[in-house]
Amino acid sequence: MPAARLPVYDAGPPCVSRAVDAFVRMGMAGVTFGAFMGSYDAVKEGYKGTGRALFVAKSAARNSLGWGMFGGAYMGLNCGLEALRRKRDWVNASAAGAITGAMVASTRSRSGIRVFGTAALFSSIATASEYLRPVQYPPTGL
Incomplete structure (x- = not known):
């Protein structure tokens, strides 16, 4: 006897949507963290002017991508396991x-x-x- 499936509206958004949402949200958190920590590290390293701005931008981009990938991977796995285990x-x-x-x-x-x-x-x-x-x-x- 096949297991009963949840109706579409009860199951929530698809896993891809959840993973993309987590990627965007965690990516924005990474931008914020990278901007603050990049600014702090740039002062500590002695950067000034354009060099400091580039250092902060690279830090924000690197953190945004890393945090976003982590959030998307976690939410994708969590949702996939939820669908697999029902x-x-x-x-x-x-x-x-x-x-x-x-x-x-x-x-x-x-x-x-x-x-x-x-x-x-x-x-x-x-x-x-x-x-x-x-x-x-x-x-x-x-």
Whole structure:
């Protein structure tokens, strides 16, 4: 007997839409973080004038892309696991956080301890945030 599928409106937006939304939102957070930290680092490095502006712009762009990729990958995995398991619970967030954390850590370090530690950290943060997130996505209040 096939499992009952959720109606389109109850399932929420498609996974691609959720991933793009997360990419844009986290990308904007990355721009903000990159602008502030780039400005701070530029002063610390001694940049002035046009060199400082270019340094800040590169920092904002680099952070925007990195944060956006992380957010999009996490939300895409979370939504994909939700569709695969046909459940919306903390297990999806935990697994997606661990996989995304391992991907991020493996780009920076080849140490198995660091990859495992980062995966565990991201998994625990994602699991905790699942309990704080509204039941409806996106939270429209309807």
